[in-house]
Amino acid sequence: MERIPILRMGSFLLITIQVDMHDKLAMQLQDDVTARIAEWGATGVLIDISSLEIVDSFIGRMLANIAAMSRVLGADTVVVGMQPAVAITLVELGMSLPGIRTALNVESGMELLYRNSAMESGVGDERSQA
Amino acid sequence: MSRLGETVARHEESIRNDWLDSMSKSVQRVDLISSAELREQSHRLLSAILRGVQVDESAQLSGAAWNEVKEILQEISASRAHQGFTPSETANFVFSLKQPLFNVLRKNISNADELFREVTTVTLLLDRLALLTIEAFMATREELISRQQQELLELSTPVVKLWDGILALPIIGTLDSARTQIVMENLLQTVVATNSKYAIIDITGVPTVDTLVAQHLLKTITAARLMGAECIISGVRPQIAQTIVHLGIDLSQVITKAKLSDAFALALQRSGRSVVQSNGTSNGSMSNVLTSAAKEK
Numbered sequence: 296m297e298r299i300p301i302l303r304m305g306s307f308l309l310i311t312i313q314v315d316m317h318d319k320l321a322m323q324l325q326d327d328v329t330a331r332i333a334e335w336g337a338t339g340v341l342i343d344i345s346s347l348e349i350v351d352s353f354i355g356r357m358l359a360n361i362a363a364m365s366r367v368l369g370a371d372t373v374v375v376g377m378q379p380a381v382a383i384t385l386v387e388l389g390m391s392l393p394g395i396r397t398a399l400n401v402e403s404g405m406e407l408l409y410r411n412s413a414m415e416s417g418v419g420d421e422r423s424q425a
Numbered sequence: 426m427s428r429l430g431e432t433v434a435r436h437e438e439s440i441r442n443d444w445l446d447s448m449s450k451s452v453q454r455v456d457l458i459s460s461a462e463l464r465e466q467s468h469r470l471l472s473a474i475l476r477g478v479q480v481d482e483s484a485q486l487s488g489a490a491w492n493e494v495k496e497i498l499q500e501i502s503a504s505r506a507h508q509g510f511t512p513s514e515t516a517n518f519v520f521s522l523k524q525p526l527f528n529v530l531r532k533n534i535s536n537a538d539e540l541f542r543e544v545t546t547v548t549l550l551l552d553r554l555a556l557l558t559i560e561a562f563m564a565t566r567e568e569l570i571s572r573q574q575q576e577l578l579e580l581s582t583p584v585v586k587l588w589d590g591i592l593a594l595p596i597i598g599t600l601d602s603a604r605t606q607i608v609m610e611n612l613l614q615t616v617v618a619t620n621s622k623y624a625i626i627d628i629t630g631v632p633t634v635d636t637l638v639a640q641h642l643l644k645t646i647t648a649a650r651l652m653g654a655e656c657i658i659s660g661v662r663p664q665i666a667q668t669i670v671h672l673g674i675d676l677s678q679v680i681t682k683a684k685l686s687d688a689f690a691l692a693l694q695r696s697g698r699s700v701v702q703s704n705g706t707s708n709g710s711m712s713n714v715l716t717s718a719a720k721e722k
Contacts, residue, residue, distance in 0.1 A: 379614050379648075382652045391650075397650060398653040399617075400653075
């Protein structure tokens, strides 16, 4: 069965969605992400959806769910690389995904996660610089 | 039934003169069209009608014989629409041909029944032609309007880059759904293309902000946020700030600033840059130096 791979980068999880999401795949991903967070004790989840061209309300809700579940498990979620058409579709569907953090690309998404975890642990170099 | 065609053909010259004469009395607009041009148009139309009548007397305008007349009429009314004639003036161009035709028919046909029949045919024919004229006139006008609308849309939604990673979107005019769509697409595509983290939406040129406009703005901002860009609204005039509060529009999730410069300063600050005035210059002005702290990059 088809699965979306979940990569581990330090204390973060990197998920790149490169195929069209269908409902079963989305449910599977939800299971896998929560299991991996718990298993590896991840503090951040980065989902790259730059190759995702079609979304529906289910996929939108799935993203929101993953973010909420990760939060419960103590990990931040950042969604990166959303296409303009996808963003417009989600807004037209009335899904503003308020619980999700977003970034333009993987690089700035990673930066966001690093900054967050540094801030949460309270020993980040960010603070000392400022 | 060839009586009509025959009669008209025989008296073409006098009909035309009569027609031009009546037009110069009533509907001719010397300020919009020269009499030479008018004479030329009348000549072409009348000879085309004559050819049509001779081939097909049904006055249904459906046969191939009438195609020439239709083309000429459409061309004439299109040019009238561009020249600024009113619809009734354009229609009167055709209607004023009625009287001259009636006169000729009356002079040349003595039998009352026959005269009535021919007059009816002429009336039907000219009415249809006039309708055709109006239709062509309207079509030209509508085409003109839709082209202008399109031009206006393209004209009014520029996305400009203020700095590395900072975009500005000055909106001028009312935001309706169609425009919001274009503004949104433009903005989001530019965000991706330039990899910009901040977008300033300047609404100085938006005359009124009602709930609908606010909703459109919020949609755009939400879409940009989903992509990872942050939007700042600037150019909120005091009047508009009051309206927004009175209408109960919730803009608490959005950063708003009074001036574009304030928004730009905020975007610079958020991206880890600051504006510093260098002190070495004699006139002391125009020497702001932007430094980029290595905070963001």
